[in-house]
Amino acid sequence: MKDFLQDLRVQRWDDHRYYHHSRINQTLHLISAISFLLAYALVFTDPAMAALVAWLVSMLSRQSGHFFFEPKGYDEINQATHEYKEEIKVGYNLQRKVVLMAIWALSPLLLVWQPDLLGLIEPHADWRGFAHNVGLMWFAVGVGGLIFRVLQLAALKDLRTGLVWASKILTDPFHDIMLYHKAPLYLLRGQLLDPGHKVG
Template structure:
């Protein structure tokens, strides 16, 4: 596959396997808007960008995955949850638990080690602590992307790693494009996406196979 074909396939697999629930889609829409705010803030106030990205965007996003997305047998794709976890290119639910655990431990470690092992001047007030914590969170997020990208270089090849990295960075724009109608479907009482529209657009998958 070309770079763009693989990008489309990774997006398609991510959508069809992990975004059936309309509330999950709506939370991803809100999350995407928060991430776009972070993209702007990072150039002016990196700490604020990290706080918006982690406390708003990531919390909304992962709430949708962990609490609303069904983890039972997938009748639409004829796949078990275990199969989907195994073929997930990026961070599957198990890897997300590890990442979120690291994120949650940062304030604890910073409280016990105010200089964060010499990386910061120890904060003298609460706002200083929050600023230092947010900067560490920013590096945790960037590090998670870099780590998985390099890991995919080894597992699937350089192109696949770069495709996934590009997908993650552009996901907020793509999520707004494909999930902007989710509130409408929720109001209609349609709580699950049957993927019909996407199956019609996924002709590239047959081409790739």
């Protein structure tokens, strides 16, 4: 358990120092984290709605921060190239995120082509039913994406690395609120990049 928690700390620290320099990105992660907590609360009563919140608010805000606001040049603070950071990224790097987001964005077309998904769900009768079924599909995409990367990491490295990463992903909303709750204030003061990333 001690090694597991140490690995979790390392994965969290690497993720923060390599991929969260931008105060805009940090602020978007705060929005994402808060909405993910709402999705977590909804998952027990309405998984479809939880998935809609998670993908349309949490994931869009989170990933737009990475794609559009995070610097892609040489990382002076960590003395690392963008290519190096992408190569060592444990979870979904930008290339893998493009694939995941494409699957997410295109998946509702399956409901247009096959409204009952080969008998797996009740076909929609109106736009609310369609939205509900999209939510169910996105829930499956989210869970599938998590399981797929855990199994991939288990094959490439070891099972513990995959389970540590899954634990990190599932607890990121809590951790992000702790890390980035002041990011909007720094942003209002005109600070676009986090000057520190020092070990605290």
